Structures are given as C-alpha cells and as structure tokens.
Amino acid sequence: MKLTCLSQGKGFYFPPSHVLDICGFKILIDCPIDLSTLTIFSPVPFDYNQCVEAQISSDGDSPNSSSGSFKRRRVEKYLEVSDLVCAEPWYKTALNWKLTDVSLIDVVLISSPMAMLGLPFLTRIKEASAKIYATEAAAKLGCLMMEDLVSMHAEYRQYYGPAESGVPHWMEELEALSPVLREIVLGKENTNLGHWQSMYSGCQRVHEENSDTEGAIYLSSSSFVSAHAMDFDYHSLQGNDVIIFSDFSYLHGGKVERKSVGHGSLDLSCSAYNEREAQMVPLVDSDEGSEEVDKLAFISSCIVNTVEQGGSAMIPIGQLGVILLLVEQISLSLEALNLKIPIYMISSVAEETLAFTSIIPEWVSKQRQHKLFSGEALFGHIDLVKEKKLHLFSGIWSSEFVTAWQEPCIVFSPHWSLRLGPVIHLLRRWHEDPRSLLVLEGGVDAELALLPFKPVAMKVLQCSFLSGIRVNKIQPLLENLQPKLVLFPKDLESLLASENMNSTPLLYYCENETLRVPRLSDYYEADMETDLAFQLKPKRMRERDAAMARLRGKLEIICGKYFLVSTNSSPDASQNQLLHWGSIDPDLLLAALKRKGIEGYLRKDTEIAEENYLVQVEQPAKAVIDISRTRTVISMTDNTLVANILQAIESVVDSI
Amino acid sequence: MAIDCLVLGAGQEVGKSCVVVSIGGKRIMFDCGMHMGYHDHRRYPDFSLISQSGDFTSAITCIIITHFHLDHVGALPYFTEVCGYNGPIYMTYPTKALAPFMLEDYRKVMVDRRGEQELFTSDDIMECMKKVIPVDLKQTVKVDSELQIRAYYAGHVLGAAMFYAKVGESAMVYTGDYNMTPDRHLGAAQIDRLQLDLLITESTYATTVRDSKYAREREFIKAVHKCVAGGGKVLIPTFALGRAQELCIILDDYWERMNLKVPIYFSAGLTIQANVYYKMLIGWTSQKIKSTYATRNAFDFKHVCSFDRSLINAPGPCVLFATPGMISGGFSLEVFKHWAPSEMNLVTLPGYCVAGTVGHKLMSGKPTRIDIDKGTKIDVRCQIHQLSFSPHTDGRGIMDLVRFLSPKHVILVHGEKPKMALLKGKIHSELGIKCYDPANNETVQVPSTQTLKVNVTKPFVKKQFSEISTHTNGKLECKSTEAWDEKKILSLLQIRDERVAEAILLMEKSKKARVMKEDELLPNLGLKEHKIELGYCFPISVQISSTRFQSNASDTTSWLHELFLKVTIEDEFNSVQEYSDHLKIGSFHACLCPKERCPLRNDELKEGKPAIYVCCTWSLNDEKLAQRVIAFMKGLELGIS
Secondary structure: OHHHHHHHOOOOOOOOOOEEEEEOEEEEEEOOOOHHHHHHEEOOOOOHHHHHHHHHHHHOOOOOHHHHHHHHHHHHHHHHHOOOOOOEEEEEOOOOOOOHHHHHHHEOOOOOHHHOOOHHHHHHOOOHHHHHHOOHHHHHHHHHHHHHHHHHHHHHHHHOOOOOOOOOHHHHHHHHHHHHHHHHHHOOOOOOOEEEEEOOOHHHHHHHHHHHHHHHHOOOHHHHHHOOOOOOHHHHOOOOOOOEEEOOOOOOOEEEEEEOOOOOOOOOOHHHHOHHHHHHHOOHHHHHHHHHHHHHHHHHHHHHHHHOOOOEEOOOOHHHHHHHHHHHHHHHHHHHOOOOOEEEEOOHHHHHHHOOOOOHHHOOHHHHHHHHHOOOOOOOOHHHHOOOOOEOOOOOOOOHHHHHOOOOOOEEEEOOOOOOOOHHHHHHHHHOOOOHHHHHHHHOOHHHHHHHHHHOOEEEEEEOOOOOOEEEHHHHHHHOOOOOOOEEEEEHHHHHOOOOOOOOOEEEEOOEEEEEOOOOEEEEEEEEOOOOOOHHHEEOOOOOEEEOOOOOOEEEEEEEEEEEEEEOOOOOOOHHHEEEEOOOHHHHHHHHHHHHEEEEEEEEEOOOOOOEEEEEEEOOOOOEEEOOEEEEEEEOOOOHHHHHHHHHHHOOEOOO | OOEEEEEEOOOOOOOOOOEEEEEEEEEEEEOOOOOOOOOOOHOOHHHHHOOOOOOHHHHHHHEEOOOHHHHHHHHHHHHHHHHOOOOOEEEEEEHHHHHHHHHHHHHHHHHHHHHOOOOOOOHHHHHHHHHHEOOOOOOOOEEEOEEEEEEOOOOOOOOOOEEEEEOOOOEEEEEEOOOOOOOOOOOOOOOOOOOOOOOOEEEOOOOOOOOHHHHHHHHHHHHHHHHOOOOOOEEEEOOOOHHHHHHHHHHHHHHHHHHHOOOOOEEEOOOOOOHHHHHHHHHHHHHHHHHOOOOOOOOOOEEEEOOOOHHHHHHEEEEEEEHHHOOHHHHHHHHHHHOOOOOHHHEEEOOOOOOOHHHHHHHHOOOOOOEEEEEEEOOOOEEEEEOOOOOOOOOHHHEEEEEHHHEEEEEEEOOOOHHHHHHHHHHHHOOOOOOOOOOEEEEEEEEEOOEEEEEEEEEHHHHHHHHHHHHOOOOOOOOOOOOOHHHHHHHHHHOOOOOEEEEEEEEEEOOOOOEEHHHHHHHHOOOOEEEEEEEEEEEEEOOOHHHHHHHOHHHHHHHHHHHHHHHOOOHHOOOOEEEOOEEEEOOOOEEEEHHHHHHHHEOOOOOOOOOOEEEEEEEHHHHHHHHHHHHHHOOOOOOOO
C-alpha cells in the first residue's frame, strides 16, 4: 500500500486530500477546492475608478519611478486594493492536474460535502472513469454547495464577459503579483500552476456530474456512516489495519481530522467521531460540546448587542451546523429581549438546504434525534420561517427581497472568502458603519479578505469552530481501535510527542510525497472449511507447545477472500517423503531399536568426527547407522530391517 | 454447526411474526408481533419456548424489528417490560419513530373499547422504545464482536427493512414484509447479492401474480369520487400509519387536479401528527416523493383536516380515514354503525382482513346484516370497495428475490398454509433450493457454512497461483511466475482450480494457525532439517597401468569422470549430473570413498584385485532408483581403454 498526500488541507473548508494505492487500485480520498485562494481576486462589482485613483496617488509619490523602484514598492508596502487580480477567478484544488493522470484513478471516496467541490474538475475530463462514493447526505449537500458556487461565480462572468480562452493573463504575469499573492497562487514551495482550474461551466454541468455519481452513492452509503468495515473488502488480502490521520489543525493548534482506511475492527462507539455528525451539531462530547455552546452563546450575544444598538450583523459563515445552531440561539435571545429584528438567509440554495437539514434525522446528533422520536422538527428554523422571523431569499435582486428588507437586521449569507455572493454587496453597504458587525471565521486572513472594503469601520468578530478531533482524543481513539499502524502528518509529529503514543507504531507522511506502507504481516487471512479441518491429522512437536499437520486441499479466491477447501483427489505417492528435524540421541535410538528387537551398540571409530556416532547393528542382521547433527545414513541391508530401523528413528526424532 | 430456526409466530399463518434464529452461537429474535385475530394467550408468541427459566436477556443476543406493523412489533413492549428482556433491540429510524404510535393506538383500542385488562401501559411503550437502537439502511452494525447486522430497504411501509445477519461465515437474511415493485410513496425492495445459508421470507401472496397497480388505484379513486359526487360519505378504515398516508397521497393529488372541495378527514387516532413524522422521514420514501422535500413536502396534505365526532351525522359528502383498520373495533366501527345502513355511502376494505374482524365478515360474500356483538346487528346497505393493491410482493416477486439471492435454504413464513406449500414446491423444483414452511412452535434446522480462520503465507499463495498460470486448466492470465502480482489475483472475483494445494498447517500456542509450504516450516521454527538416508559403499573393479596405480588426488577426479561417462550413456540414468567430487541422480549421491574403513561398506574388496570404492547415499523415496544404479555400477569395470 502507498499513500500520497496531495494536500494536508486548511481546516474545515479545505479538507486534506490523499491518494491511496492498494493492491494496484488507486483511490483518491476527497477532492476539495481551496476557496481561501479566492482572496487574491478583486470582488465584483469593483469600483474601477477608485482603483485607478489609488494607483495614481501612490505612483504620484515618486513621479520618476523606474521599474526597479516599482518592484521595491511591491515588496515593502502593504497590499493595496489595486494589487488584487481583476479577472474572473480560477480555483485552486488539491490535485495537481498537470502531474496527475486522472484516468488512473479507480475510485474516489468523498468524506464530506466540502470534500467534493472539486469533483466536477475531475469528471469533466473525458478519460476520468473513477467510481465516486459518498454518503447520500454528503452528496446532496455537496451538490447544493456546488450549485451555489456556480451561481455566485456567474456574477464574475456577467461582469467580465465570456471567459478568456486558455490561461488567463494574470497567470502569465505572476512576477507582477505582490509576493503575498504570489505565495497564495504557487504555494510556499513555488511549485507550479497545476492546481488551478477555471470554474466548471454552469449549473447544468454540475447536475450532470451528480446524476453520474448518484447511482454509485446508493450502493455504498454505509461506507462512512457505520464507521466500520468499508465496502471494499481488501482486508482479507491486505490484512493491515492502518489509520491515516490527516492534519486539520492550522486553526486550532491541535485539532486533527480523522480518516480511517481499511480498518477492520472499529467499534461502534467511534461513530461519535463521524465527521458529518460532528459538523451538523458539534456536540461530540461534553467538554468539547460545552465549549462550543459557550462560543455560540458569545457570538449570539455580540450579534444581539449589535442589533440592539441599531447596527446590522453580517454572518458569512459556511459551516451549516454552526449556522443552524446560531439561528436557533439568536432567535431565542431576540425573543427574550422582545426584539423584532428580522433574520435573513440569502443564498441561491438557502431554502433547499434548510429543507434538507430537516429530513436527515439519521445524520444529526443524539439530542436532535430525540426530536424525531418525539415528533418535533429537528431544527428550529422550520418554525422560525413559519413565524416570519427567519426569511429565506435566493438573492438580493428579487422584488420580494427589496420589499421585505429592513434594517437593522441579521444576515446569514455566503461567502466566507468575501469574494463571492451577496456578502460583497452588504459589506459595501455597511463597512463604514461602526455599529455593524461582521462575524468571520478563524483561519480567514481578515486583512486580505477585507482589503477591497477598506476603510472598515464596522466591528469584526473572528472566531473558530471545532471541526475534527483534538490531539488529546487521538490516544483514546487509537486504544479503542487498536490499529496495527498509524500514518500521521510529519509536521504534527511534535504534537504527538507530548501524548503517550508508544503503544502504536507510527509512520509520518509529508505533503506531495509518497509513503510506502509496509505489510505488517507476512500472512494472508484465509478461511478453512471444516470438512478440510476434519481431515487433518495433527501431530504434536516433541519439545515445543505446538502441533502440525499435512494439509491437502484447494486454495480458492471467492470475492477477494481466500478459502481452503477439501479435495477428493488422492495423494501423490511420490510425495510421501517425511520431513525430519532436530538431532538424534544415540542412547534413545538404541533403546528404540531394542524395542523393535534389533540389537546394536555404539561403535567407536577414529575416522568419524567428534559429534557423530556410529550404531552397529548385529541382530537380526548386520547394519550400520551413521548419525551426524543434520543427517543419518543407514547402510543398505535387507528391506525389513531398514523399515524397522526407520520406525525406531521416527520415534526419537520430530517429523512431519 | 447448524442454524436453528424456531418459528414462534407467522408459521403457516399471517399474524404475530416472530422467528428466533440460532446462528453461530448467537440467538436473534426477528420481529415480536401480535395476532389481531385472537384475544386470548394466542395473540402473543409463546415466549416460554425460548427460555424456560424466563431469563430472556441471556437467552437472546438481540431483537430485530423489521417494520412498525402490529403483527411485527405488537408484542415488543410486553416482551421487554413484562417478560423482562433487557438486551439490545434494533430497528430503522422510521420504525423507532412510528412504532410507538401503532402500539399506543392498539393499547387504547384494547383497553378503551373492549374493556380488556391492558397487557402493557403507555409507560411500558415509552420505556421499551428507549431501549431501541436505531439503524440506517446499509449500515453495518456490530452487535458484538462476532455478530454483524445490516438493514436493506424493503418497501412495504415507511422504514420497513430486510435484515442481514452474519456470524463468522454463516449468514442469513430475514425479509420481514417487502414489496418488489415501487408504489405511490415507497420504492421497491433493494438488497445486495449476498452469500447466504438461509433466507427467511414472507409469503403473503405466495401464488398470486399481480399486474400493474395503477389500474387498481384508478378504480379506487373512481369509486370514491362517484360516492362523494352522489353526496355519499366514504369510510376508509386504516391503521394509523402506512396505508393511510399512501391513500391520502393519491386522494390529495386527485382532489388537487380535479379541484374538489369535499372535505377529507383524519380521525383522532390517525392524528395529523403522524404526518409530521412522515415529513421528516421523507428520505425513506420513493425517489419521486423524496424529491418534493424542498418545494412542497408530499406529506403536507392540502385538503386534509381533522375530524370531530359531531361530524358523523353532519349532512353532505366527505371522506374519512378512521382507525383501526379491518374495522376490528374502536372509532372506525362506531362510524361504520352510522354509515353502513345508507346505500349512498362507501366503505373501503384492505386486501387482507384477519378472521374475526368486521372487515373479514364484509369481505366474505355480500352480507346484508352483520352481528357486531350480542344484541347489536347492523344492516349493511352501503357499497363495499375492496382495495386490491397491497404493499406485499406477489409470488413472482418472491421467486425473483430467492433467485437473486440464491441462498442455500429458504424458510417461508407469514402466509397461508396451502399457498405456502405450492410456493415451497416451486422453489424446490424451479430453483433447486431446499425450502421449508414450518408451523408455529416448530424448529427447522439447516446446515451452515463453518470455517476456521487461518493465516496463509505469501509464498504458499504465490506458489498456488503461479502454478495455475503455468497450467492450462487455470484461468489466470499471467504468463509466467514473475508476472504474478497482487492486482491480478484481486481482479479475479473467483478463482477455482482443481490443482491440489500441498502444505503444512502449523498450530502454535496462542498464535493463529498458519498454512505454509513445506520448505517454509523449519526456517519458521528456527530448526534445521535432519536428513534420513540410506547408504552403501561398494568397490568397482579397475584396470590400471602401473604408472596409474601410484594414485594421487587428480586420479580420483578421472575415475569419477570415467564413471560418469559410463553411467550417462545409459538411457535410464541420463539425468546424471557430474560435480567435482560426486555424481548425482535425483537424491542419489555417489562419490569415491576417501575412507579406509567406511562404515557403509560391507562387501570386502577381493584380495589383490585393483578397485575403487564408491560411496553412495540416497533418500528413501529414491530407493528403487538407487538399487538400479548400484547394480549397474557394480557390473562396471573402469580403466579399460
């Protein structure tokens, strides 16, 4: 088995991506897009005049600027709005499309909705023939996210007109980019542009991809749900229980997402770590849960304070679970204060997404499942919509939106990168209002994200949410799973050092490197039919607590598993030679010979080596047995005597 | 070991489904139903057959409930709360959400209407449901370290599932009730091609073959429409869940299209609350209904409102869904008493009614007068429409499923005895699968696959499959041993080969038994082989010149070479190989004896005759070869030019 880490990811929105090579099958685990790289682009509608003015004024400082001093300015000065790329965005994925032959990928496994946003890039390549597996819920939510992404991206298209053919101009002039942006484009190691792709072309395409995948999805909806036994049964051939930990911890300094592959003995209790569940409602266990509850309560109180003072709150968070909980929390607080402040949710898929969250009871936390069993709606948003406290809009251009709009208000709307979606327009409206509040997620480069909206007078609250598991949970998890080997990101090695991890062997992997995972066992597992087992004639070993038997059967492979079954064919007579081992004690042999009626004595001979013996047989006929450490030779004599001597030898030496 | 199947209910009948299966040392109870037709001890399965001590928790590994119908779940609160079973119970999410409805409805009918002593309370139902572990479709659940179960979509009603259970290599499926064709609100049953020792399937419509149900649905709509158009009232007795929602989707849709204003009522027992569950669980319905979740949830019925007792005799047409189904008592019976005497009205009946219910009486012939109980007689003048679509598979569907799964054995339950016997014969004759139809409280024993887990070494596997590749009867495409790789082996789903695998099974204490090639054994044990051979040292006459008699070392080589030349021209021994100090044929090994007094020598050299001694050893199975070579060599005379 070989593991190649394509990307260690950057938190919730950009999960890690790996390629796993098992027995010649290439499996791509997750295919996300790094949407944080969108910040290098200038949002639309971008006020071009402002940009030109800024450029002129900054150049005005040094009217005789040569190209050299121009470059120095780039390095030394803070980023300017005008530094951003004014073009239709391209998207950066984990996969390097120039280096990867996608036709070789046999299977794609998708672990979360976020992890499938890059799939259309893959499937639009003609040669791609991989089967794609995801849970139904992940596929549905992922599909909604893709639709939303495409519809938000359309705004750029409208602005910039039809796409440029070939490589966009900014990619060809990377030197002109400021170093900060260039690093975002190329990554730290200045690799290349192979990760970049232009947007998939429109909604229709996305739908097509999904209808492609759906057939496969239904087949395997258990693979991640049960946190147990993947549908592909490589286990019988592979025998390795390997867990791959993939980093998730840029934000939390110690929270790591788990992916497990090919584990054979997961206990059900691990389903608590199920990613989706953790995402929907991060109440995984009490201490983590209460921390998250406190965090949500704090955010909610900030938002309510803002609207109390006449400001509006903008929440461009993308984590669906957080949104659902915040909506509930905020509406409770508003109600307690008797405030009639509208909550808006603006997104092309807002209605469908919320409707979907109320029909997947199998995927929510235990507490929420109780709501199913007691006949209540899973989340509060259904009632809030009915009570007209929560308003759903597909965009800000509809007449319903314009008539319903009131300020102050609370808006949930994409996109957290502040480069796509309704959030751009609302920030333009509020950025200079010191009473208003923007809630950003941790991990977003706020400075860069807010650059086009400067000057920013509104309050900005940045907070991170738990996604993935904490380092201190790794050890208990591994104890529970008892894997034979754990693969862990190299740069997190130091994190583990503090934990007591000596019980499990670890291998470390690095981004863009292929790690060979050794076979842990020299054996394959096989099932032996009882029929065959009954035919065996086990023989104990003389000096060890072990037994063995000769086995005659057939080895078959059925559905990837080895079976040893009995056979009717009679044994080959020429193959009846016994295998002997160990040494022969001459005194024991003499005694054994005597029992057979054979008289003999130890003969001394000057010609033979020290550790060897000669047994001289006198009765019933003459014979010599020449015994050394690894060999015994019986001198040829009549057949009956030879047979008797052999039997005597058999009784004092191990054989099979 | 065998699989034991104790049929506690639904054996050669419909009602109180309950089968206890012992498989690989585990004991699973599939369904725990009650019988609607009985009001005495026969209504529940005879649990005493499971455990005489009454310690059911240790006697049973787990309970699996396939769906929320009372004949599958009706006895569960009794078994857990009254009999004291405290182990795990599995059912799907919808079944866990909806079963309490059915149970509570049934309990009310039992207590309120018939005045019987209740066998379990509302609290019992609540407590019982708390013990239930919900499962999702295709989710593999490890009940314990050995027993795995998995649910598959069964159609029939919302949340109905077939269950797969596996212990070691023994595996089985219990279908519960299922439907092989999709209907208005549910999809068709779906299952993987599993390797099964046993399939336990329902057989309600063992011999019926049905055509499309859409025609029958149209008949139903037509009858209802005709009745309300004529100002009549339509009574649809149903149980709270399942059929009610299915028929309601049909009517609501029709009302919408035809712009009808006649009210559709749900009786109190059939609360609109049930629809809240249906809305949340829409993911378990058919693809078509499922896709309505975002726009208008198909269970948001537009034309349905709740019914009030005072409306029974209100004038004007209406449609009323009332519980319980089969008019076995309760509110549906009360309404029936009022509406049955008018020929304007219509009563619909399900395809199957349990004997003893009013529904059953209405179905048998066309009675004009029905005795409800002592002193109550009702004139029946209303029209009767029997719903002929059913959420059960027909006989063809059962055969399709059995053929698809091709289990080693089939057990039929949940059907009528004569029809089951016919189906049993058909499965046996057409599919060649052993089939049984046990009666209640009978046990069927079927053999199961049993295997031992062993480890096999890589060289052993490699040897087996490389041999296939070099023999024509193998199916591998490998060209040579070198081409062998794991992918080739994996890519073939099934490889059967008649070649015999010779190996050694090594069993060491506290280690898994290992199967290996013979030559791997001793290195594995860290031991050295001890060869046992036969030996003989004998003289061969030589003719020599006087100069040559002053022998030296190089002469030995030349004598040996000469011996080789003599031996190799014999056809029988032409496989002889020459080495610097010995000759070899198979395990036969010959060298010029350097010893003065070789222990293997017993022929003494004849005085004065020049000769050399040849010392030979051979292993036991080359005995015959050795004899022939020695005889041949003894007859030689070397050194003759």
